Amino acid sequence: MTRLFSLLFILVSTMAAQSPVKADLLGLTNELDTAIQSGDWIKAAELSRVLKAAAEDVRNRSMASAGREQGDSILLWLPTDTETLLVAQQPFQIAINDQAKAVSAIEMAQGFVLGLLDAAEKGKLSKDLVGRTLRLAVFGARRFGEEPEDQHAAEQRGALGMIPYQGCAIYSFAEPLAQPILSRPPDDTILGHPAWVSKGSQSDQPDRDEYFVSMLQPDLMLVCNSRAFFQEMAARIGLSPQQRALPADLPEWKLVDRSVPLWGITHYRNSMIVDSLAPGRGSLGAVGLTVEFGLDDDMVLARMIAKSDPWKGVVNSPDFHGAARSSETAGGIWELRIAGKPDAAGFAAFVLMAELGFVILL
Amino acid sequence: MRLPWWLTFLPACLAAQTAVPADPAHLLRDLRTAIQDDSFVTAAELAGKLDEAVQQRYGAWLIRDADQRIDEALAWLPADTESVWVNQQSFTIRPEQGIDLLWARPSEAYSVDRLAALDDGRFYRALGDRKVRLVVAGARNIRGTVLASVPAPVSAQDVAYVFFFAGPIDLAAPDESIQGRPVWHAIAKIDAGEAPQPVNKRAQRDDENWLALTRPDVMILTNRRALLAEVLERTAMGSKTRAMPANLPEWAYVDRNASFWGLRHYTDGSKAKPGEPSFGAADLPHHPDGKAVGTAVRFDAVKQQLEVVFLSPAPLLRRKGEADPIGHEFQLDQPEAGVWRLTSDVRARGPFPVHFALIMLGFGMYR
Numbered sequence: 001m002t003r004l005f006s007l008l009f010i011l012v013s014t015m016a017a018q019s020p021v022k023a024d025l026l027g028l029t030n031e032l033d034t035a036i037q038s039g040d041w042i043k044a045a046e047l048s049r050v051l052k053a054a055a056e057d058v059r060n061r062s063m064a065s066a067g068r069e070q071g072d073s074i075l076l077w078l079p080t081d082t083e084t085l086l087v088a089q090q091p092f093q094i095a096i097n098d099q100a101k102a103v104s105a106i107e108m109a110q111g112f113v114l115g116l117l118d119a120a121e122k123g124k125l126s127k128d129l130v131g132r133t134l135r136l137a138v139f140g141a142r143r144f145g146e147e148p149e150d151q152h153a154a155e156q157r158g159a160l161g162m163i164p165y166q167g168c169a170i171y172s173f174a175e176p177l178a179q180p181i182l183s184r185p186p187d188d189t190i191l192g193h194p195a196w197v198s199k200g201s202q203s204d205q206p207d208r209d210e211y212f213v214s215m216l217q218p219d220l221m222l223v224c225n226s227r228a229f230f231q232e233m234a235a236r237i238g239l240s241p242q243q244r245a246l247p248a249d250l251p252e253w254k255l256v257d258r259s260v261p262l263w264g265i266t267h268y269r270n271s272m273i274v275d276s277l278a279p280g281r282g283s284l285g286a287v288g289l290t291v292e293f294g295l296d297d298d299m300v301l302a303r304m305i306a307k308s309d310p311w312k313g314v315v316n317s318p319d320f321h322g323a324a325r326s327s328e329t330a331g332g333i334w335e336l337r338i339a340g341k342p343d344a345a346g347f348a349a350f351v352l353m354a355e356l357g358f359v360i361l362l
Numbered sequence: 363m364r365l366p367w368w369l370t371f372l373p374a375c376l377a378a379q380t381a382v383p384a385d386p387a388h389l390l391r392d393l394r395t396a397i398q399d400d401s402f403v404t405a406a407e408l409a410g411k412l413d414e415a416v417q418q419r420y421g422a423w424l425i426r427d428a429d430q431r432i433d434e435a436l437a438w439l440p441a442d443t444e445s446v447w448v449n450q451q452s453f454t455i456r457p458e459q460g461i462d463l464l465w466a467r468p469s470e471a472y473s474v475d476r477l478a479a480l481d482d483g484r485f486y487r488a489l490g491d492r493k494v495r496l497v498v499a500g501a502r503n504i505r506g507t508v509l510a511s512v513p514a515p516v517s518a519q520d521v522a523y524v525f526f527f528a529g530p531i532d533l534a535a536p537d538e539s540i541q542g543r544p545v546w547h548a549i550a551k552i553d554a555g556e557a558p559q560p561v562n563k564r565a566q567r568d569d570e571n572w573l574a575l576t577r578p579d580v581m582i583l584t585n586r587r588a589l590l591a592e593v594l595e596r597t598a599m600g601s602k603t604r605a606m607p608a609n610l611p612e613w614a615y616v617d618r619n620a621s622f623w624g625l626r627h628y629t630d631g632s633k634a635k636p637g638e639p640s641f642g643a644a645d646l647p648h649h650p651d652g653k654a655v656g657t658a659v660r661f662d663a664v665k666q667q668l669e670v671v672f673l674s675p676a677p678l679l680r681r682k683g684e685a686d687p688i689g690h691e692f693q694l695d696q697p698e699a700g701v702w703r704l705t706s707d708v709r710a711r712g713p714f715p716v717h718f719a720l721i722m723l724g725f726g727m728y729r
Contacts, residue, residue, distance in 0.1 A: 022397050022398065025397045025405070026394060026397055029390055029393055029394050029397070032390065032412075032416070033387075033390055036387070036390075036416070041416075041419055041420040041424075042420070042528075044419070044420065045417055051409050051412070051413070052406075052410055052412070054409075055393075055402070055405045055408075055410075056410075058402050058405070058406070059402040059403055059405065062402045063403075091403075091406075093406075093407065093410065102456075102459055131407065133403050133406065174403040175403060342458060342460070342463055343458075343459055343460035343462060343463050
């Protein structure tokens with residue numbers, strides 16, 4: 001184990017110093033080859049784990065700055081009344097769902113960011129993209145809990161799963177996708193963007209929503225669950241609008257570290273939803289929330305601006321297995337810190353995504 | 363086992379790909395090319411596939427001597443053992459993950475649930491990060507339980523587990539010695555097994571267990587001191603008999619290459635008696651009929667395919683709709699007279715069919 005960490009440390013240190021990365025990676029492949037050839041599978045298993053982590057780290061570093069710049073420009077495309085923004089800026093691969101594997105909190109959060117892609121085209125599109133690497137994913141949403149366009153509240157009653165919302169996600173792939181992405185011709189053209197349209201749902205109510213998929217560039221995919229949101233985004237692409245979603249003077253921006261692998265921010269328009277999420281909250285006076293996933297040791301951090309402690313009824317939940325701690329870090333800023341613990345990871349993502357608006361009804 | 367309820371409602375999570383891994387040599391060659399070409403996205407993807415292939419080879423290497431080890435364990439278990447299962451998919455003990463997170467890996471959950479419960483996890487924590495190559499479990503005196511649930515409580519009176527580790531293990535100073543082997547005594551708080559009462563918290567009781575090392579890398583866990591002494595005597599002195607002798611008819615339906623397999627031969631005491639409801643038709647998984655012979659189980663943990671063979675000339679009791687677990691969770695056929703075959707795609711169905719199969723083998727969740 002010590003050897004494993006030493007190798008990784010040397011590798012990361014040399015990369016940080018901009019020393020030859022290729023030589024280090026190639027050196028590891030040689031060591032692994034020797035272990036395999038000699039039938040030393042204990043050593044080979046250890047080395048291949050190190051090599052995998054090192055290769056992912058090199059990839060992430062090579063893509064980091066471009067991804068951040070792209071994220072800033074996509075923020076300008078979002079409608080001005082966007083309430084929640086999620087940005088996954090550490091590259092990751094789209095993979096098939098394997099429930100037998102314990103997943104980390106950041107992997108759970110990445111799963112939420114892929115929610116629209118998974119729901120569109122009845123899941124066929126995301127299945128076709130398994131193995132592809134995403135450089136960046138940006139997910140904007142609004143109107144949580146409001147009924148979808150052209151539907152009546154009565155149809156919503158009793159639906160379990162994700163509550164209704166309007167949203168769009170931009171998926172930036174590390175490499176261009178083979179065109180066309182779907183075998184049939186686009187179903188529509190919206191403001192000049194060819195779009196594939198399908199019915200689907202993120203709840204147990206079949207075909208609740210309409211999904212729109214469009215390729216803005218060969219490596220840039222737009223997926224929305226609302227025609228209106230799609231149109232508003234499409235109209236803003238390439239422009240430098242005077243007003244933007246979640247403006248820079250919102251107090252929440254001071255609370256989030258935008259360099260972390262996955263972060264999110266919300267500025268509440270409908271604080272009644274957040275009031276109802278945990279027992280004993282009463283009227284929180286919640287203004288906004290920031291979340292950070294993928295911190296050291298898979299720790300998760302959330303900060304809410306509110307009049308009273310929003311985490312009081314949540315922090316001692318048995319589903320956190322003692323991993324959660326809360327504190328008031330400044331006047332009216334309430335922090336929830338969830339230590340990286342495998343049996344708390346899923347619940348951390350579930351709770352914080354709900355606080356961001358993505359409430360799953362059980 | 364308590365299901366982490368929120369897990370099933372989360373959006374699709376990311377996880378390892380489960381396609382058949384390619385040859386490591388080819389992947390290494392392609393990976394080198396990608397690195398030399400500065401194609402770091404491709405390199406990361408290839409390194410992931412390479413790791414998957416290498417880990418699979420490592421897993422196969424860990425059980426290279428599985429046949430001999432399993433035969434050894436069968437010789438250690440008493441001749442009156444009624445049921446045996448083998449989990450030969452290696453795994454690492456991860457106490458920090460908690461037993462609840464194993465709900466989607468039932469063969470691993472059944473391998474460690476008892477160990478994890480001992481002395482509030484003291485032994486499980488001490489064995490953290492240790493690689494288990496394979497587990498062989500045996501049971502005797504299997505009787506019905508009050509609670510006919512799926513999963514069910516353990517229905518065997520006597521159980522013994524043999525853990526083969528990848529290397530020597532260290533435990534604290536032993537409590538005693540039997541046959542010259544170090545032995546530890548441990549208590550687990552488990553469900554008392556009474557019928558559930560509304561509102562009231564389920565009653566618990568202390569359950570005694572014993573651990574022993576027969577070799578530095580082989581650990582026995584059992585719930586009877588007398589059974590442990592019997593097993594240790596057989597390990598030390600050898601034996602002319604073995605558990606589950608080769609002439610049992612169930613062996614014809616066992617696939618010893620499966621990652622998880624098991625067989626049970628019903629005793630008169632475990633079959634329905636005349637006048638009991640299931641005497642003329644087996645009410646699976648809990649109640650074999652009066653003429654039931656045995657059961658064989660195989661589970662491919664990679665493909666998540668389960669097959670249960672139930673040997674009996676009697677018909678199966680079927681219920682209607684959702685109340686019929688056989689119709690709901692399995693494909694049923696009868697390849698020959700007296701042989702009932704139940705197959706299930708666990709990836710699609712979830713772990714319920716595996717719990718069903720373990721009940722047929724006389725095992726349950728240790729809670």
